Amino acid sequence: MLAAALDVHLTGDTATYVAAAAALVGVVIGGLLNAGVTVILRRSDDKRNARVAALLVTEDLMISMPPMLKLKDEQTWTPIRAARNFATRDSWEEHRATLAHSVSMDGYVSLSAAFEGLAHAASGATERGDGTPLTDAEGWSLASTFLAMNRGMSYLTLLVGLPPRWRPVRRFLFKRTQQAHADKLLAEDVPYQEFMRRHGPGMR
Numbered sequence: 001m002l003a004a005a006l007d008v009h010l011t012g013d014t015a016t017y018v019a020a021a022a023a024l025v026g027v028v029i030g031g032l033l034n035a036g037v038t039v040i041l042r043r044s045d046d047k048r049n050a051r052v053a054a055l056l057v058t059e060d061l062m063i064s065m066p067p068m069l070k071l072k073d074e075q076t077w078t079p080i081r082a083a084r085n086f087a088t089r090d091s092w093e094e095h096r097a098t099l100a101h102s103v104s105m106d107g108y109v110s111l112s113a114a115f116e117g118l119a120h121a122a123s124g125a126t127e128r129g130d131g132t133p134l135t136d137a138e139g140w141s142l143a144s145t146f147l148a149m150n151r152g153m154s155y156l157t158l159l160v161g162l163p164p165r166w167r168p169v170r171r172f173l174f175k176r177t178q179q180a181h182a183d184k185l186l187a188e189d190v191p192y193q194e195f196m197r198r199h200g201p202g203m204r
Helices: 002-009 013-074 078-082 090-100 105-126 136-160 168-188 190-199
Strands: none
Touching: 013 078, 013 090, 013 105, 013 136, 078 105, 090 105, 105 136, 105 168, 136 168
């Protein structure tokens, strides 16, 4: 009965109006669905690109890590002078913009400080002969660079190894552990803290 009544009244201009409104609603809903899918796909691509960038930049840092570790025992410029591809930064230069959107401000500044410190160390090593001992100031500078490297890799690990959203407890614990490690390294890096107090308002 209701359907018959509707058929009787939905005639002429009224039926045309309803059909047009229904078509408009369909277009709007379709547009919203397409926009939603586009946003989801874009976010997925952004996360994938950030993860790839983190892996490649981590590789750059790992190349320079062994000679930095040797400095603790040798305390001369020899490990850096003898290292191959020390302070390589090709991936960093290519992907730093992607990471700037994906890590915290401290994470990005830590990575930037690490690569600048490595470049400074490489330059210093070329000016000194094998076996030249490190001065106290050089040792402090290299130690700060080493801490920045580790702190930066802690933030990169958040992009590479973060558990999926459907495992919220593991995801929360992983993020807390990595952040705690980064905070510990930050507390040990006195020169970095002093620099940020002077030039980085709003930083932790």
